[in-house]
Amino acid sequence: MNMLKIDGQDGGGQLLRTSLSLSLVTGEPFSMTAIRGQRAKPGLMRQHLTAVNAAIEISGGSADGAVLGSTELVFAPQRVKGGDYRFSIGTAGSTCLLYQALLPALLLANEPSTLRLEGGTHNPMAPTFDFLSECFLPVLQKMGADVELELERYGFYPAGGGSLLAKVEPCTGGLKPIELLDRGKPLRREIRVISAHVPDSVGEREGAIVLGVLEAAGWGVEGVSVRSVDSAGAGNVVCAALQSEQVCEMTIAFGERGKSGKRVAHDAAKAMRDYLGTGAVVGRRLADQLLLPIALAGAGEFLTMKPSKHTLTNAALIQQFLDVKIDISEQEDGQWKVSVSPSA
């Protein structure tokens, strides 16, 4: 059998999840070697194993090497079936990443699905629930996806204990191509601080700092919301969001032990100031996440900031599975254009 071979040496968990997504939607088995090759602890960790097992469950597939610490995996899906699924991720692993890994396959299934995912909902190094529901999903909905995502409980690292409830309707006819070449008029600007078991004063101070930085950058902010939520463990997330006519961008920074609220606020604010400054339509993270849905649609293009190495790896992987051509080129104004077209 001519199986797709993927070298995981330079990739991380995302390379594995994207491979699983692509394999599920194409029905194409793959083998991956040197999984998370350059990480301090290489191989499958618990959260990755949960993703592999979930992929097996929704597709009736099988895998070799699906054990903890394994650096080699062979995955072969069967037909993806919609239904009611529930997956729990240990070590407060990100439910959002798992959701993104399973969503494309469930969209293309013949049956509707509900998906309950338990673990972390707001993890550093992963999109948060807020980002998914306000930035990522609206684009997918424009492309024809009928999806709903609800946050049942907040879960922060390291306690976890959060829960997402997702509904996915079959996307008959497939995803439609999309063009995001212009932000359109700004509709809403928001600074949001979400805290669990952290004094309100901390959140208020962080909000004020973000406001200060962004106002200096010429941003008229309508409001700062400071939310105190319940969760098993403590958490503190600072977000700055700009909702435009065509797209929404949200920058996020996490409060951590040993990091001052001031620095957290500055991180979120500066990331938004960068986005504003480049004039890009699609932010760096969203660009990365949209590559796969657009490739599934077969065509589309968007303007973004200088792509990360992550995005380039992702594009290469997608072209291994799908008959599409992904062009990423720098424009005269310093923006970058990503175009997906059917390969000749």
Added chain:
Amino acid sequence: MITRKRVVLGFIGTNLDAAGSLSQPERWESWRPTVSLCQHPDFVVDRIELFTEKAHRALSKTITEDIRTTSPETEVHVHVLGIRDPWDFQDVYEGLFDFASGYDFDPEREDYLVHITTGTHVAQICLFLLTESRRIPGQLLQSEPPRGRKGQTRSSKHPSPGKFSIIDLDLARYDRLATRFAAEHEQAQDFLKDGIATKSATFNLLIEKIETVALRSTEPILLMGPTGAGKSRLAARIFELRQQRCGLNGNFVELNCATLRGDTAASMLFGHKRGAFTGAQNDRPGLLREADKGLLFLDEIGELGADEQAMLLRALEEKSFLPVGSDKPMHSDFQLIAGTNRDLRKSIGSGNFRDDLFSRINLWTFDLPSLADRREDIAPNIEYELAERARTHGHTVTFNKEARDRFLTFAKKVDTPWLGNFRDLNAAVTRMSALAPRGRIRVQEVEEEITRLQANWQRPDEANRANFMDCLNDLLTEQQISTIDPFDRPQLAYTISVIRESRTLSEAGRKLFAVSREKKSKRPNDADRLRKYLAKFGLSFEAIR
């Protein structure tokens, strides 16, 4: 593929696992040994069996919930052990022992890890003991907090679950330790062999076994083997090895039982009270007492008298004995090595050795091969002897090549008997070294030594026996001799030799029937009896004279 389940057993730590206040979410920022164990990204605990006390119900509830939250893969069971005082050894051991006895361990499908980071020191010791004795068929698990301040690692800003290590009590599994053990074994075996690089596989295997037994057992050892095979040297080395490795701190006491005679035999071994017998001027402690907490080597144990055998058996079994003439038992706790060059089983058969004593000392029996059975070790032993001589006499002696080859060829020849074993070899080397001009042994010295050795091995009685039988050839033809049983030939030869020394037939008869004639009341006719005997072989007094 069947995946084995990982099951952790351990106490809920009343301090570390509680991490201050239970209800506060800050507990998640702290390192909590039991919870953190379930938070490793590369380590799944499939089930955890937690031990606690009644008083800590709230704590165990929180810990259970926290583990379920952060580690949905883990099944949590809490066991309230009936421990009243967690610092009381007996109490804790009993509680854990009862748990272990009642627990359905399934080592075919599950791996058990005993977490010893939590619980009192007493609890940790008890868990160790139960694991070490395999009451709990698992390995120990030790966890530690992350380095750096307050639960953070330097590389990652997020609270880390710290580190853990699995301790397998099978020490041979650790490469570095295994290497060390191997080196230590080799050292011990080398020591037993006096550092001689012996090549005989049988002998080396024997030494390997002796090493194990010498270090692990304090029971009697029986060394069998011919004179000069090195029994007493080996016994001394075993003593020194035990002194170094096993903390044996008494004396090495050595006795050849063949030298014991009469009254003094028991007294030598068991001591006596003053005045116990004629000549017993003072109390004497005896060798058994001298060997208290040490090692007694009794060579030629087969020569020990019947009374001494009985006393020795009692001393071995009860660690006490009665000195001669005393009614106060003397105590001595000694280790015994016995040596023998004869098969003690035969001595038992003939009633000369006690069966029960033999059973007692026949636990570890080693048969030392004779030098003739390990000729490959001759060369290393010669080297050793020469080196020893250089060390003690201060000058080096060497063979020239030709001489060395000559001697080795002779030494290894199958018909070189080496009757005195290593004693002969050592003597040969000593003599050649002494005679070697300017420290160089030449072919000449070797040839002389070979002649000497062969002469030594020519036993005088053997030579006589040959001559003594010659008289048959004088009187009878080969044909005639061949009709006589070999059993009868010496009798005839002796008869002939007596007749040749006697003037008359009667004189010869008196000598030959000296015993039986005394018992006869009637005057015996010895001459007639002898004449008839000779006639059977066609011989007469006259013909012989």
